[in-house]
Amino acid sequence: xxxxxxxxxxxxxxxxxxxxxxxxxxxxxxxxxxxxxxxxxxxxxxxxxxxxxxxxxxxxxxxxxxxxxxxxxxxxxxxxxxxxxxxxxxxxxxxxxxxxxxxxxxxxxxxxxxxxxxxxxxxxxxxxxxxxxxxxxxxxxxxxxxxxxxxxxxxxxxxxxxxxxxxxxxxxxxxxxxxxxxxxxxxxxxxxxxxxxxxxxxxxxxxxxxxxxxxxxxxxxxxxxxxxxxxxxxxxxxxxxxxxxxxxxxxxxxxxxxxxxxxxxxxxxxxxxxxxxxxxxxxxxxxxxxxxxxxxxxxxxxxxxxxxxxxxxxxxxxxxxxxxxx
Ligand code: MN
Ligand code: MN
Numbered sequence: 001x002x003x004x005x006x007x008x009x010x011x012x013x014x015x016x017x018x019x020x021x022x023x024x025x026x027x028x029x030x031x032x033x034x035x036x037x038x039x040x041x042x043x044x045x046x047x048x049x050x051x052x053x054x055x056x057x058x059x060x061x062x063x064x065x066x067x068x069x070x071x072x073x074x075x076x077x078x079x080x081x082x083x084x085x086x087x088x089x090x091x092x093x094x095x096x097x098x099x100x101x102x103x104x105x106x107x108x109x110x111x112x113x114x115x116x117x118x119x120x121x122x123x124x125x126x127x128x129x130x131x132x133x134x135x136x137x138x139x140x141x142x143x144x145x146x147x148x149x150x151x152x153x154x155x156x157x158x159x160x161x162x163x164x165x166x167x168x169x170x171x172x173x174x175x176x177x178x179x180x181x182x183x184x185x186x187x188x189x190x191x192x193x194x195x196x197x198x199x200x201x202x203x204x205x206x207x208x209x210x211x212x213x214x215x216x217x218x219x220x221x222x223x224x225x226x227x228x229x230x231x232x233x234x235x236x237x238x239x240x241x242x243x244x245x246x247x248x249x250x251x252x253x254x255x256x257x258x259x260x261x262x263x264x265x266x267x268x269x270x271x272x273x274x275x276x277x278x279x280x281x282x283x284x285x286x287x288x289x290x291x292x293x294x295x296x297x298x299x300x301x302x303x304x305x306x307x308x309x310x311x312x313x314x315x316x317x318x319x320x321x322x323x324x325x326x
Pocket of ligand 1: 171184
């Protein structure tokens with residue numbers, strides 16, 4: 001598909017400086033395109049189902065049927081893509097390189113599932129992530145409610161064994177429940193129980209909702225993170241995770257509602273985007289095998305605050321991944 005696109009001569013009617021998600025000749029690097037128009041792939045990456053030569057597949061998981069409070073995260077991927085247009089023209093701040101020159105990042109589009117057959121959705125998501133992994137491509141998922149992490153971790157753990165989880169959230173998402181339920185507040189309990197993740201090498205950050213059990217995870221709750229600070233948290237993360245294969249799961253409600261109003265279950269007393277981006281940058285050096293940014297619910301957003309924060313977190317995660325591939 002890419003070869004055909006390259007061979008087609010550009011014309012005035014199909015300029016290659018707009019709709020670059022479809023028209024770009026190189027999959028690498030940044031291109032300037034009007035931020036307010038055009039096909040809004042994530043960071044203007046090429047839209048592509050062919051994963052040959054790709055390093056990262058960004059995909060939407062527009063699923064919110066596991067939400068326990070306000071719904072709407074199914075509209076998250078579209079909002080994050082739209083907000084990402086304003087980030088797509090230059091590399092992220094403070095890295096000194098362009099992650100999109102080092103990694104071939106494609107927008108794989110959205111995973112398809114039938115909301116009328118909810119019991120089939122986890123399996124479908126798992127199978128599609130397996131397909132991505134079969135191409136030796138790293139998945140970056142845009143949620144969707146947080147349950148989407150669960151089938152992704154299942155697929156990744158088949159390759160890597162029990163994974164180190166770095167989990168940003170106002171909620172632990174490890175509340176106990178009965179086997180077989182699908183819920184965005186319990187899936188990390190099941191992920192630990194089933195051996196998808198190894199709590200002994202995992203860290204949870206930002207929690208500020210009651211859960212008397214940690215299930216063996218290292219929990220830096222909101223009070224501790226506010227008190228001890230970003231640098232101490234990063235030291236703890238690196239000491240805990242080391243070079244284990246690790247997955248970063250970023251629930252946007254890690255941020256304070258002032259910085260992320262557009263989410264289903266906001267909790268006061270959280271963190272700023274500055275603090276979040278510093279934490280993400282500090283993950284450089286870890287062995288990332290996958291990541292997600294979830295729980296963006298645009299109906300409750302204002303001025304794209306939440307969608308832009310999510311796009312920025314995802315952009316920084318790509319830089320973390322690229323930092324190991326000089
Ligand atoms: Mn969550
Ligand atoms: Mn949450």
